Structures are given as C-alpha cells and as structure tokens.
Amino acid sequence: xxxxxxxxxxxxxVAAVVYLIYGGSLITRGLRALRRDGEG
Amino acid sequence: MKPTISSSRGIMKWGIAITVLGLVAMAGVYLLAxxxxxxxxxQGAAQKIFYVHVPAAWSAMVAFTLVGLVSIxxxxxxxERLDAFAASSAEVGLVFSVIMLTTGPIWGKPIWGxxxxxxxxxTLTLILFLLFVGYMTLRSAVHDPAERARFxxxxxxxxxxLVPFIHLSVYLFRTLHPMPIVLKPSSPSLPPEMLRTLLLGxxxxxxxxxxFVVLRYGLARYAMARLDEES
Numbered sequence: 001x002x003x004x005x006x007x008x009x010x011x012x013x014v015a016a017v018v019y020l021i022y023g024g025s026l027i028t029r030g031l032r033a034l035r036r037d038g039e040g
Numbered sequence: 041m042k043p044t045i046s047s048s049r050g051i052m053k054w055g056i057a058i059t060v061l062g063l064v065a066m067a068g069v070y071l072l073a074x075x076x077x078x079x080x081x082x083q084g085a086a087q088k089i090f091y092v093h094v095p096a097a098w099s100a101m102v103a104f105t106l107v108g109l110v111s112i113x114x115x116x117x118x119x120e121r122l123d124a125f126a127a128s129s130a131e132v133g134l135v136f137s138v139i140m141l142t143t144g145p146i147w148g149k150p151i152w153g154x155x156x157x158x159x160x161x162x163t164l165t166l167i168l169f170l171l172f173v174g175y176m177t178l179r180s181a182v183h184d185p186a187e188r189a190r191f192x193x194x195x196x197x198x199x200x201x202l203v204p205f206i207h208l209s210v211y212l213f214r215t216l217h218p219m220p221i222v223l224k225p226s227s228p229s230l231p232p233e234m235l236r237t238l239l240l241g242x243x244x245x246x247x248x249x250x251x252f253v254v255l256r257y258g259l260a261r262y263a264m265a266r267l268d269e270e271s
Contacts, residue, residue, distance in 0.1 A: 003084030004150045011089040011143040012070060015096065018142075019066060019248065022135045023059050026255045030052040033262050037045055 048262035055255025062248030072237040089147040095241035096139040099249045103133030108200020111193035123189035128256035137169045160213035
C-alpha cells in the first residue's frame, strides 16, 4: 500500500458518503413527490 | 408568478436526472484519481485527496456566491422564486463545505502534522461555513415568509462578501495552505494526468451542484404549490 493511503481512503469515503446521503435523500423525496401526484 | 404542481414536477425530474449524472461523473473522478493519476513523490497517496477536496471547495464557493447574487436580486424584485433558489443554493453549499472541511484536515494530518491550524484560509472558510449554518437556522426560526426572505437575503449577501477574501487569503496573509494551482493568473502548474482528473472533478461537482440545487428548488416549489392548493 502506498504511503498515506489510509488518509486518502478515509477522505474518499467521507466525500462519497456525504454525496450519496444528500443526493439520495433529495432523489427519494423527489420521487416520492412525483409518485404522490401520479404521472398524469 | 405562483408555483404550480405541474411546473414543480418538471423541475424535479430535471433535478433527478442531473443529480444522477453528477454522481456518475463523480464516480468517474474516483476511478481516474485512483487508477490514472500518478503517485506524488513527497505526499504519497494523501495528495490524491486534492481531487475531491478542491472541486468540493469550488462548488461551495460557487454556491455561496450565487446565494449572495440572487439575494441582491430578491431585495430588488421581491420574487419568492429567488428566495427559494437562494435557500436551495445555501443548503447545497453547506453540503460541499462539509466535504471541504473534512477532507482538508484529513490531508493536513499527514502533510502538516496537524488536523487543523488557525491560518487565514482555514479560519475564513470555517467562518463562512458557520455563517451559512446561521443562515439556515435563521430561515427555520422566522415564520413570516417575506420577513424570512428579507433577513436571509441580507445574511446571504454578507456571506458572499467573504468568498473573494477566502480565495485571496493565500496571497494576503502568511498561510500554510497551498497556493492556487488552477484558478490563478498564470497557466495551471500540474502534470496533464493530474490536471485532466482535477478538471473532471470541477465538472462533476459543478453538475452535482446544478442537480442538487434544481432538485432542492423543485421540492421547495412543490411544497409551496401544495400549500397554495390546500389553502
């Protein structure tokens, strides 16, 4: 493993988790709103 | 113009599509950063944190600048759509700031030997983050929509004023933070593999910013339209 790889992995995981949690929650809320009013 | 459910639905659909595109682009940045960019000789793998940290910082600054500009327009035009956009951009800016303020110290620990130092760039960035936490808190504390929008607009403009100082802080003060390597008067000083990956990072976080804001704005308009319909 290259030097300081643990720090890089930690930073990449933090960023991915934040993007996925925030993006995922927005997408879920959007899809729920779209479904609530139907496609018509 | 009053928001309608059908126009909000269109905005949300666009927001979902752009957000998914942004997440895919970000996955591409991860792959390039891990498999394509060379290992930097002195910093080792910690240097690769730069491909997630710098683009997140860029999008945070874009988000807060747009909050300020749109807030000026709101105070002039008093259009509630501008207030909804400013609130969306502030929230998304905070998300990018969280990434900037966590990945930065993770890089700082192996390179500077400390998680945090009170230098000008870091301190000003933290103040900007706290100012927008205050902005969101203010929004949830004031119930009258017009009053909330007016107060928030003033705070949003004050936040925007900090952004150029943060960018120029590395020139204005003695600071540990690295100097700009792309957004500077001379041409970027990076090997091509690193530069391409960084530019894709900028593109990915910009697309993510647009997707997040469009979707968040669509949700706000949808909530307003439903409220109007029910009353």
